[in-house]
Amino acid sequence: MESIVRHSANGNTGPQQGEVLVSVRHVSKKFCRHLRLSMGYGLLELLGNLAGLKVKKDALRRGEFWALNDLSFDLRRGEALGVLGLNGSGKTTLLRLLAGIMPPDQGEIMVRGRVGALIAMGTGFHPHMTGRENIYVNGTILGMTRQELDAYFDDIVDFAEIGEFLDAPVSTYSSGMRARLGFAIATTFIPDLLLLDEVFAVGDVVFRQRCLERIQQAIDKSAVILVSNRPEFIEMLCNRALWLDKGKIVAEGDVEEVSGRYTEETSRHSALFAMRSGTSREGTGDVRFTDPVKVYGSASGVSEIAIRGEDLVVEVPFVCNKPWSEVRFSIELVDLVMGIPLTLADCEVPEVTADGLLRCAFSSLPLLARTYAIMLKITHAETALDVWRYAASVDVRRASPRPSKKVRKYPHAITVDIGEASYQFNYEAGSAAVRVA
Amino acid sequence: MHHLLSQQVRVYRPDERHELGWFQTWIVMARNMVRSRELIWQLFRRDFLASYKKSFLGITWVFIAPVLGILSWVLLQQTGVLNAGTLDVPYPAFVLIGTTMWGLFMGFYNAAQGTLEVGKSIVMWIHYPREALLIKQVAEQLANFTITLAVTLLVLLVFGVWPAWQAVLLPLVALPLFFLGAGIGLIGSLVAVVAIDLTKLANVVLGLLMWITPIIYADNIPHPLLQSLIEWNPLTYLVCSARDIVLYGRLYEPTGYLIAAGVSFLIFMTSWRLFFVSEGRLTERMI
Numbered sequence: 001m002e003s004i005v006r007h008s009a010n011g012n013t014g015p016q017q018g019e020v021l022v023s024v025r026h027v028s029k030k031f032c033r034h035l036r037l038s039m040g041y042g043l044l045e046l047l048g049n050l051a052g053l054k055v056k057k058d059a060l061r062r063g064e065f066w067a068l069n070d071l072s073f074d075l076r077r078g079e080a081l082g083v084l085g086l087n088g089s090g091k092t093t094l095l096r097l098l099a100g101i102m103p104p105d106q107g108e109i110m111v112r113g114r115v116g117a118l119i120a121m122g123t124g125f126h127p128h129m130t131g132r133e134n135i136y137v138n139g140t141i142l143g144m145t146r147q148e149l150d151a152y153f154d155d156i157v158d159f160a161e162i163g164e165f166l167d168a169p170v171s172t173y174s175s176g177m178r179a180r181l182g183f184a185i186a187t188t189f190i191p192d193l194l195l196l197d198e199v200f201a202v203g204d205v206v207f208r209q210r211c212l213e214r215i216q217q218a219i220d221k222s223a224v225i226l227v228s229n230r231p232e233f234i235e236m237l238c239n240r241a242l243w244l245d246k247g248k249i250v251a252e253g254d255v256e257e258v259s260g261r262y263t264e265e266t267s268r269h270s271a272l273f274a275m276r277s278g279t280s281r282e283g284t285g286d287v288r289f290t291d292p293v294k295v296y297g298s299a300s301g302v303s304e305i306a307i308r309g310e311d312l313v314v315e316v317p318f319v320c321n322k323p324w325s326e327v328r329f330s331i332e333l334v335d336l337v338m339g340i341p342l343t344l345a346d347c348e349v350p351e352v353t354a355d356g357l358l359r360c361a362f363s364s365l366p367l368l369a370r371t372y373a374i375m376l377k378i379t380h381a382e383t384a385l386d387v388w389r390y391a392a393s394v395d396v397r398r399a400s401p402r403p404s405k406k407v408r409k410y411p412h413a414i415t416v417d418i419g420e421a422s423y424q425f426n427y428e429a430g431s432a433a434v435r436v437a
Numbered sequence: 438m439h440h441l442l443s444q445q446v447r448v449y450r451p452d453e454r455h456e457l458g459w460f461q462t463w464i465v466m467a468r469n470m471v472r473s474r475e476l477i478w479q480l481f482r483r484d485f486l487a488s489y490k491k492s493f494l495g496i497t498w499v500f501i502a503p504v505l506g507i508l509s510w511v512l513l514q515q516t517g518v519l520n521a522g523t524l525d526v527p528y529p530a531f532v533l534i535g536t537t538m539w540g541l542f543m544g545f546y547n548a549a550q551g552t553l554e555v556g557k558s559i560v561m562w563i564h565y566p567r568e569a570l571l572i573k574q575v576a577e578q579l580a581n582f583t584i585t586l587a588v589t590l591l592v593l594l595v596f597g598v599w600p601a602w603q604a605v606l607l608p609l610v611a612l613p614l615f616f617l618g619a620g621i622g623l624i625g626s627l628v629a630v631v632a633i634d635l636t637k638l639a640n641v642v643l644g645l646l647m648w649i650t651p652i653i654y655a656d657n658i659p660h661p662l663l664q665s666l667i668e669w670n671p672l673t674y675l676v677c678s679a680r681d682i683v684l685y686g687r688l689y690e691p692t693g694y695l696i697a698a699g700v701s702f703l704i705f706m707t708s709w710r711l712f713f714v715s716e717g718r719l720t721e722r723m724i
């Protein structure tokens with residue numbers, strides 16, 4: 001596939017900001033679902049080639065599907081494109097086509113300059129050879145010369161932090177070490193085009209941090225394509241995003257916009273999925289939340305939608321089937337993309353003897369633009385009276401301020417009305433509860 | 438250097454390799470090989486060393502194999518199980534050099550046949566010229582053969598057989614063995630991706646061909662069927678010529694040799710072209 005290699009007219013001017021490094025035009029790729037059929041087609045094509053025939057590639061044969069369908073985009077030096085999509089949407093296939101591992105079935109791909117690829121992390125090493133030997137072999141495969149490898153050798157070893165394992169066979173490395181070594185080889189000598197596939201899926205926090213820095217360095221000098229199903233990494237690193245679904249481009253453009261739409265869409269799906277799965281309610285039921293759960297932004301007043309930065313109000317009635325003392329109410333917002341509880345508001349009342357209403361107002365919530373599930377709990381010490389996962393959901397629409405990751409508890413005010421009594425609590429950021437009345 | 442490389446433009450589109458003529462195919466592949474000499478060297482070093490690294494006996498294997506081989510043939514001949522016909526050199530020497538040359542052919546075949554398989558681990562990672570793998574495979578084969586040949590010549594001396602001076606022409610005389618072995622092997626390598634059974638069958642059939650090649654017996658066994666099989670087997674001329682250039686300093690039936698050599702060359706060039714246009718589309722089925 002390297003057959004058509006030519007040098008561009010400005011061969012001596014060196015890297016230029018803004019020059020087009022990748023051009024994808026109406027590219028499609030099809031795959032076969034069945035191994036046997038796939039092998040059969042392969043054999044047919046081989047026989048066809050032997051007879052000097054071209055195989056027609058426009059139509060789908062039995063068992064085939066379009067893994068990529070009519071993709072077109074350009075990428076310039078200095079741009080970082082994040083590719084979003086669920087598993088099986090064609091992200092890795094796209095990278096493989098760009099790396100030249102497989103040819104497209106339709107369309108044309110132009111890639112200018114040296115390509116560094118990290119597809120299938122930690123592979124490509126020969127297990128019996130030492131780290132040192134593998135650095136030379138893999139570096140050479142990536143197109144580095146012996147001199148370049150000699151010059152960058154120490155950098156690679158430093159970044160990979162393999163230290164005393166340098167002369168041990170790679171089969172003795174941990175998966176993290178392999179990932180580090182692979183990443184170091186592919187990125188130490190910064191290529192013109194860097195292809196990264198789910199690099200954040202392996203390795204610890206420290207390594208991830210250093211990967212981020214390294215990629216940021218690369219973006220200045222080259223074009224980067226980052227595939228991930230974690231939109232937060234793409235938002236952090238990329239300036240453009242491409243959303244693939246079943247091999248087609250759903251959206252392409254500004255990273256905030258595309259990523260926002262993607263997370264909204266996917267988190268809504270996962271929220272619905274979680275709510276439908278029957279395990280969302282536990283507890284004795286002595287004191288129990290009931291419908292209707294009201295969630296709305298204080299400014300918009302529209303239910304289940306909040307604008308990032310404005311106040312978010314959660315209102316939910318509860319019934320008392322059996323009186324309890326020292327009852328704690330808590331509200332959690334669960335980030336459905338990450339699957340972790342993000343924000344917690346809680347308060348404790350001396351006793352619950354009658355039905356009532358819980359009202360909580362979070363002020364200026366710095367949430368991400370995505371769907372959050374609301375999880376409600378009523379507890380007495382270790383006893384769960386009511387645990388209601390996915391009581392409701394709220395779509396946070398994007399607005400200006402960036403979320404702060406340091407604060408765990410955000411300012412909020414809670415009112416609990418029980419019968420005639422009313423309790424009020426105010427919370428400052430990160431501080432303990434202050435009972436107002 | 439970097440800037441020059443950085444301006445290299447690659448274009449990928451369907452069937453682009455078909456667009457090249459046959460002659461261009463060979464030029465492009467040859468150029469790719471020259472370009473990737475560093476890669477070839479690195480891979481050769483890696484795999485050649487690795488094959489000995491994990492074995493206790495290491496390089497001693499090279500000596501053990503021919504000695505065991507020779508013992509078994511001599512046993513068969515001495516017990517009268519094998520009728521080797523009339524020979525003018527000691528049988529062990531005859532059979533040893535013959536099987537060594539046969540081993541060279543099978544080595545070329547196996548090396549070429551493994552071309553795509555050995556690259557499997559890096560196939561799914563990045564694009565690189567697969568031609569480099571063939572050269573690396575063949576180089577590995579030649580390195581092993583050189584050691585085996587040295588041992589063989591030593592054993593010949595033990596039997597009082599001095600190689601002819603024309604033995605220095607062996608690299609040239611054995612070239613058609615490369616063309617035929619690698620030619621069939623490259624096709625085998627492609628077929629192995631989609632229909633491994635066919636490749637296994639080919640391995641068996643090629644192995645059987647040894648019995649209709651006069652290397653473990655002389656070609657003067659008076660059996661009409663065997664005689665005609667020997668006559669039509671191109672390997673008879675190629676393998677026996679490689680043997681005879683060492684033993685007697687001459688080719689085995691020069692006309693037959695030249696025809697077989699020409700056919701081998703054509704087979705190689707054809708399969709090279711086929712490999713060139715097919716490998717990209719086939720390797721994606723290895724992932």
